[in-house]
Amino acid sequence: MTDLTAWTHANVVELARTQTQLEGELPLSACKRLLADVLAAEPSAVFVQWRVSAFQRTASGETRPRPWLQLTAQADVHVTCQSCLEPMAVPLHVDRLFRFVATEEEALLEDEESEEDVLSEPQDVDLFALLEDEMLLALPLVPRHGGCIAEYQDVDAPAVIEEKPNPFAALAALKKTH
Numbered sequence: 612m613t614d615l616t617a618w619t620h621a622n623v624v625e626l627a628r629t630q631t632q633l634e635g636e637l638p639l640s641a642c643k644r645l646l647a648d649v650l651a652a653e654p655s656a657v658f659v660q661w662r663v664s665a666f667q668r669t670a671s672g673e674t675r676p677r678p679w680l681q682l683t684a685q686a687d688v689h690v691t692c693q694s695c696l697e698p699m700a701v702p703l704h705v706d707r708l709f710r711f712v713a714t715e716e717e718a719l720l721e722d723e724e725s726e727e728d729v730l731s732e733p734q735d736v737d738l739f740a741l742l743e744d745e746m747l748l749a750l751p752l753v754p755r756h757g758g759c760i761a762e763y764q765d766v767d768a769p770a771v772i773e774e775k776p777n778p779f780a781a782l783a784a785l786k787k788t789h
Contacts, residue, residue, distance in 0.1 A: 620735040626665035627678030634662040642743050649688040650698050659686040661742055680709040694759035705745040
């Protein structure tokens with residue numbers, strides 16, 4: 612097992628060249644930004660299982676291999692249901708593929724057409740921050756229990772909204788009488 616928090620300055624080109632694979636688990640309490648968005652009575656008891664695989668691959672039409680990085684992670688966290696405001700369990704799963712290119716301009720051009728995320732080759736990558744970013748993106752935007760919406764609808768609300776009389780109809784009636 613590897614401590615991912617120690618990989619804040621990983622050279623992705625070197626990791627890909629040596630086909631490095633890292634895996635382990637870290638307590639949710641280590642993920643301060645993620646912890647701010649989830650409920651955790653005991654964050655050190657919840658663990659994030661993660662795996663990073665780096666490799667090189669030559670894409671069609673290219674002459675040199677490019678570094679690639681695959682990041683997978685999973686954790687079971689609790690968030691607040693936005694309908695009933697009660698805690699609810701949410702399984703987070705991340706499986707992302709990153710391809711690295713030489714420049715930021717090249718990354719911007721290729722990213723829209725690619726299934727994988729395209730990033731520019733930095734001197735170093737913060738693998739821990741990348742993992743935490745992807746876990747944050749995996750959180751539901753508006754978490755809700757399955758039956759919450761129907762359960763919390765107003766049952767006393769009228770089925771049909773009564774139409775108010777048109778004020779101009781009353782003026783038209785006055786005009787006809789005079």
